[in-house]
Amino acid sequence: MSDIKKFMYVNRTAPYGTIYAWESLEVVLIGAAFEQDVSVAFVDDGVYQLLKGQDTSELGIKNFSPTYAALGDYDVNKLYVEKESLEARGLTIDDLMALKYEDEDDDWAEKDSIHVVPAAELADILEQQEVVFSF
Amino acid sequence: MKFAIQVNEGPYNHEASVSALNFVRAAVDAGHEIFRVFFYHDGVNNGTRYTTPPQDDINIVNAWSELAEKHSMDLVVCVAAAQRRGIVDEGEQERNGKDGNNIAAGFRISGLGQLIEAGIQSERLVVFGD
Numbered sequence: 001m002s003d004i005k006k007f008m009y010v011n012r013t014a015p016y017g018t019i020y021a022w023e024s025l026e027v028v029l030i031g032a033a034f035e036q037d038v039s040v041a042f043v044d045d046g047v048y049q050l051l052k053g054q055d056t057s058e059l060g061i062k063n064f065s066p067t068y069a070a071l072g073d074y075d076v077n078k079l080y081v082e083k084e085s086l087e088a089r090g091l092t093i094d095d096l097m098a099l100k101y102e103d104e105d106d107d108w109a110e111k112d113s114i115h116v117v118p119a120a121e122l123a124d125i126l127e128q129q130e131v132v133f134s135f
Numbered sequence: 136m137k138f139a140i141q142v143n144e145g146p147y148n149h150e151a152s153v154s155a156l157n158f159v160r161a162a163v164d165a166g167h168e169i170f171r172v173f174f175y176h177d178g179v180n181n182g183t184r185y186t187t188p189p190q191d192d193i194n195i196v197n198a199w200s201e202l203a204e205k206h207s208m209d210l211v212v213c214v215a216a217a218q219r220r221g222i223v224d225e226g227e228q229e230r231n232g233k234d235g236n237n238i239a240a241g242f243r244i245s246g247l248g249q250l251i252e253a254g255i256q257s258e259r260l261v262v263f264g265d
């Protein structure tokens with residue numbers, strides 16, 4: 001039996017205001033060392049976590065958004081953003097960080113990690129998971 | 136069935152901890168195995184023995200400790216989350232030069248890898264929190 005499971009981390013909260021988003025990212029980074037089949041979903045206010053140009057200087061809180069750019073190096077390259085959540089907030093993919101990874105199966109071609117998917121498709125992806133962490 | 140449990144909220148500001156307790160008790164009573172209970176975010180506050188609720192209130196920390204003793208249950212507090220929130224065992228006390236510790240009986244402090252491992256080893260991971 002294979003020890004590799006399909007792990008999904010579901011992020012539902014804004015990056016600041018509560019610590020869920022940051023501590024979720026810590027789990028994703030630690031979890032990457034276990035070489036599971038990892039994907040990350042961003043829904044509801046969770047889509048704000050991927051917003052580019054985050055500036056927390058006036059909040060007095062650490063801006064951890066640059067850390068998302070490291071996910072590709074950890075083989076965490078399936079990031080699903082729910083289309084409806086983006087639209088409800090007046091956002092498009094152009095408002096999000098351009099997160100990339102190098103595909104080792106395709107001559108290290110640089111590819112996009114972020115996929116905007118409709119809720120119905122995300123539900124199908126969720127259905128396929130074996131372990132779901134929600135934050 | 137083999138369950139892993141994740142508790143994400145503090146014991147007294149959110150029902151998640153009591154719900155998790157009730158779930159774990161019911162699962163054990165029904166003959167299921169609890170591989171591990173992992174406390175994350177403010178859930179780490181389930182693991183301080185300094186908790187002193189009013190006498191007519193449930194002592195959630197003690198309830199976990201009793202479960203751990205009765206069923207040899209593995210109660211793990213996330214070290215990174217614990218450090219932020221002042222949950223300390225003897226090892227952490229020494230490592231961080233603190234003047235005391237507050238970990239409750241039956242709990243241990245360890246890394247996030249224990250959560251991932253619990254997800255891999257168990258048939259179901261059940262998350263309690265918002």
